[in-house]
Amino acid sequence: MSNFDAKMAQYIKLTEENLSKYNDHTESNAPQKELIDAMNYSLEAGGKRVRPALVYAFCEALGGSLTSAIAPACAIEMIHTFSLIHDDLPAMDNDDFRRGKPSCHKKFGEAMAILAGDALSVLPYEIIADSPDLTADQKVLIISVLANSVGRDGMIGGQVIDMLNEERSDVTEEELRNMYRCKTGQLIAVSCVMGAICADASRETLRSAAEYGLRLGLAFQIIDDILDVTSTQEELGKPIGSDERENKTTFVTLFGLEKAIELADKATSEALEWLDSVEDNAFLKELTEKLLRRKN
């Protein structure tokens, strides 16, 4: 196994082990056991665990202790999972499957899925506030930047913009970039920033981490647009061509495939430049390049 793969495997293991611990229930006969089952069902559904890996990688690259990054790494994965559960709801994207398994509301019913998402959106603040491995100042700063990236001016605001854009055929490049920045970019950026906070990085380094994350998030989203056209259902794990069927504005519909690939390259190069100020950046560089070349 390469150094990169070993490190990634370590980060994933640390994330998954601690997600289970945080959402364990000592009283196994608690009447709300089904809620905890629904939360765990979606947490365990897998995915690339890119966001927690970024928290760990920034913390380590800047000389922080990996242990201190556990709470924010699990927090960001809980928030990502909460957003997927609510996104899949009938009133939202109405998706019956997620990563090849029935989506949370298909498995547990709509009411339970709403509440499982709600519970996963709250638990992050509790585990960060209760972490024995962070100072009070670190916790306050992490919670401030995290809640800001999730809320009305971040991910949730981005979902609203995405929803409103679906009814329009005249979405501009600037509007699309703003939507991607809110919906995807900020949560990826805050993963990097939280890792840097765990390492007590300077304000300047926090800014580099955020700028890197925003560009990585943009590249990530453009590649999603590209894969929807170029991939196969088998590789992607979900039906392809859905953007075209839903008349969505994407980087591919705005610019064509070739230019979209160019723009994903450009965003990736810019992301890499922001890594220059990060000391031990080998893992992060490889991760950035791997995400550009991903097939799903």
Place this chain on the structure above:
Amino acid sequence: MSNFDAKMAQYIKLTEENLSKYNDHTESNAPQKELIDAMNYSLEAGGKRVRPALVYAFCEALGGSLTSAIAPACAIEMIHTFSLIHDDLPAMDNDDFRRGKPSCHKKFGEAMAILAGDALSVLPYEIIADSPDLTADQKVLIISVLANSVGRDGMIGGQVIDMLNEERSDVTEEELRNMYRCKTGQLIAVSCVMGAICADASRETLRSAAEYGLRLGLAFQIIDDILDVTSTQEELGKPIGSDERENKTTFVTLFGLEKAIELADKATSEALEWLDSVEDNAFLKELTEKLLRRKN
């Protein structure tokens, strides 16, 4: 105006003014303006503002500065509002009206209501973390107790238990008390505790505040059960008799009306006893008694 009414009016004004400030949007042309409108629509729908009043009252009674209580007071009202928005959804209680106005999803659509609830569940942690009037240690403790009372072992867990109980006809007194404690009691208790934290109260006083709040929450909920039988639609602002129609187990169905009134009295008396250790408790005593005698 009595001292009590003047104080209550002050607390309500402080809450409503700051809720507007916290959810203002400087860029009035933000594309997610509709989300902010939906959040404000439900925040402004009114209600008794009991929870923020408890935050302010405990803070003041224990010698804290009112300003420090603004963020947690608005936070708890946001969380209460988020829970009402999600409760009213078609997949949950399917209520078209809330306090005489169309519920959030009737006004803004189901997807927007889900997202408005989500955004109101996150903003509290941001405003507490960003408050200029609390120390880092106060913020961390407030966020820890708040998130714990909201999540799977608090309000959200209680909603799940409530939902599961609806399918059963053999709910016991102990199960009902546990459900009320989770669903209503913990959020009322944490309001008191947060006020006490703002005043830097001792651990012992924090416990008294929590014990008071749990009993007040129980009394509050038993009185809800009673009003559903004894009130009129005009007084209550919503249809009466809904518990019976929905075959819900309540204190009235378990014990009959007379005994339920007795138990509400008992919970109120017990709540009042826990106020003995609170220095300046006149407002809190009057509030407790007023809530016992409320008609809606």
